Amino acid sequence: MxxxxxxxxxxxxxxxxxxxxxxxEGRDGACVLVCEHASNAxxxxxxxxxxxxxxxxxxxxxxxxxxxxxxxxxxxxxxxLAAACQSRLIYDLNRPPHHPGAMPARSETTDIPGNQSLTAxxxxxxxxxxxxxxxxxxxxxxxxxxxxxTMPVLITVxxxxxxxxxxxxxxxxxxxxxxxxxxxQAFLHEAQSQTSLDTRLNEPYSAADDVTHTLALxxxxxxxxxxxxxxxxxxxxxxxxxxxxxAILAPVLRAAIARLNQQAGEAA
Amino acid sequence: MxxxxxxxxxxxxxxxxxxxxxxxEGRDGACVLVCEHASNAxxxxxxxxxxxxxxxxxxxxxxxxxxxxxxxxxxxxxxxLAAACQSRLIYDLNRPPHHPGAMPARSETTDIPGNQSLTAxxxxxxxxxxxxxxxxxxxxxxxxxxxxxTMPVLITVxxxxxxxxxxxxxxxxxxxxxxxxxxxQAFLHEAQSQTSLDTRLNEPYSAADDVTHTLALxxxxxxxxxxxxxxxxxxxxxxxxxxxxxAILAPVLRAAIARLNQQAGEAA
Numbered sequence: 001m002x003x004x005x006x007x008x009x010x011x012x013x014x015x016x017x018x019x020x021x022x023x024x025e026g027r028d029g030a031c032v033l034v035c036e037h038a039s040n041a042x043x044x045x046x047x048x049x050x051x052x053x054x055x056x057x058x059x060x061x062x063x064x065x066x067x068x069x070x071x072x073x074x075x076x077x078x079x080x081l082a083a084a085c086q087s088r089l090i091y092d093l094n095r096p097p098h099h100p101g102a103m104p105a106r107s108e109t110t111d112i113p114g115n116q117s118l119t120a121x122x123x124x125x126x127x128x129x130x131x132x133x134x135x136x137x138x139x140x141x142x143x144x145x146x147x148x149x150t151m152p153v154l155i156t157v158x159x160x161x162x163x164x165x166x167x168x169x170x171x172x173x174x175x176x177x178x179x180x181x182x183x184x185q186a187f188l189h190e191a192q193s194q195t196s197l198d199t200r201l202n203e204p205y206s207a208a209d210d211v212t213h214t215l216a217l218x219x220x221x222x223x224x225x226x227x228x229x230x231x232x233x234x235x236x237x238x239x240x241x242x243x244x245x246x247a248i249l250a251p252v253l254r255a256a257i258a259r260l261n262q263q264a265g266e267a268a
Numbered sequence: 269m270x271x272x273x274x275x276x277x278x279x280x281x282x283x284x285x286x287x288x289x290x291x292x293e294g295r296d297g298a299c300v301l302v303c304e305h306a307s308n309a310x311x312x313x314x315x316x317x318x319x320x321x322x323x324x325x326x327x328x329x330x331x332x333x334x335x336x337x338x339x340x341x342x343x344x345x346x347x348x349l350a351a352a353c354q355s356r357l358i359y360d361l362n363r364p365p366h367h368p369g370a371m372p373a374r375s376e377t378t379d380i381p382g383n384q385s386l387t388a389x390x391x392x393x394x395x396x397x398x399x400x401x402x403x404x405x406x407x408x409x410x411x412x413x414x415x416x417x418t419m420p421v422l423i424t425v426x427x428x429x430x431x432x433x434x435x436x437x438x439x440x441x442x443x444x445x446x447x448x449x450x451x452x453q454a455f456l457h458e459a460q461s462q463t464s465l466d467t468r469l470n471e472p473y474s475a476a477d478d479v480t481h482t483l484a485l486x487x488x489x490x491x492x493x494x495x496x497x498x499x500x501x502x503x504x505x506x507x508x509x510x511x512x513x514x515a516i517l518a519p520v521l522r523a524a525i526a527r528l529n530q531q532a533g534e535a536a
């Protein structure tokens with residue numbers, strides 16, 4: 001079932017300022033999906049940050065393929081999806097406002113001219129226009145489920161570049177957790193037995209690299225099962241491969257959640 | 269300096285629906301203070317929950333004395349104060365929406381008639397009108413400081429009843445932490461050397477009793493130093509004793525923060 005997409009306006013109300021798009025808000029599955037790096041859009045309010053087209057299309061500006069994968073997964077799992085509407089270079093929604101990576105002056109080997117000399121006021125404006133509404137809406141999406149008596153499973157969907165600082169990466173699927181490793185471990189087990197993907201726990205990043213801010217804000221304080229999925233972006237470069245990957249990962253996720261529920265049942 | 273009080277309206281906009289009052293938002297000290305159980309007001313929207321005047325004045329409905337203490341502390345420390353505007357029996361802002369204590373059917377020995385048969389829709393309405401705006405505004409208050417490059421210290425201010433389930437409590441000041449014990453330990457040390465208060469760590473409650481939700485939402489994910497102060501309410505029963513207690517606790521808090529900063533400096 002395709003439900004209406006709800007657009008949540010930022011404080012300034014202009015189209016370019018959308019901090020978040022929620023798709024399938026009324027879907028009733030066990031999961032809530034999040035894609036913080038869904039878009040490489042640079043709304044007019046902030047301009048192009050001094051980057052050329054190639055730089056704006058690169059992984060430094062977004063997670064290529066992640067939105068298509070997240071959408072296909074969300075539809076298969078009957079889950080709502082909260083996705084960002086602007087480039088992570090304007091504000092990286094998976095970082096807190098004081099983190100150097102929230103509005104980075106440099107990403108991998110690229111200087112970001114528009115982020116070189118941000119004042120406290122500039123940072124405050126991006127925080128208030130993008131970060132706060134995104135996370136307030138995501139909190140509301142989760143809290144509405146809690147108030148109805150269901151504890152959602154939080155899944156964040158990301159992609160990573162096959163070559164980083166000149167070094168190729170062989171890992172294909174990274175399975176990352178915040179404080180509670182249980183769903184990530186169950187997912188790893190299922191992925192390794194159900195798929196041929198080179199799947200690894202807490203690679204190419206882990207919580208120690210500050211990449212689990214969304215999970216730390218929304219899953220850990222509420223004790224929600226959670227996992228961050230990181231796909232190597234060459235595996236999800238077009239819509240067909242994104243849909244195919246979702247068809248591989250959805251049963252893995254379902255089996256991992258069932259395994260977790262079974263463990264909880266045995267412990268009870 | 270007494271700054272203007274900013275009132276943040278809930279979704280319905282009526283006076284009775286205020287979820288939060290922020291005092292001294294522009295104050296520039298190191299701390300942000302929170303008083304989730306500041307008020308025993310029961311706005312018309314929800315009625316009196318079937319309780320009589322004595323029940324509505326009792327500790328089950330709020331933390332008597334906590335707001336006066338928090339206000340005096342906030343002024344002394346030049347800190348903003350975020351305080352609730354309605355009774356914890358309508359929504360306990362220090363509990364997540366799925367917690368049985370968020371909209372409790374019973375508190376200590378008192379049944380709460382208006383909370384006996386809440387539907388999912390009732391719980392959702394209170395969550396959206398009270399819990400979500402309160403924590404969104406508190407998050408914004410903190411995030412604005414982070415965007416300016418300062419890491420605030422988060423202090424929640426509570427009071428507890430001298431007699432609970434018929435049993436007297438001898439502890440006078442409880443010092444409670446969420447994940448990071450460092451400020452609580454420093455505060456305990458300073459309180460025990462500077463005051464004659466019977467001060468104890470993680471009494472009469474601790475994080476294991478689910479009493480640190482605000483700290484878990486706002487301090488722990490950001491690595492903010494934090495402490496929850498619990499005063500026995502007979503020690504802060506009137507304005508004079510609240511002001512006097514603030515005069516005792518403010519130097520303790522300052523010394524504890526200085527001790528923490530010194531430790532951080534030595535570790536760096």
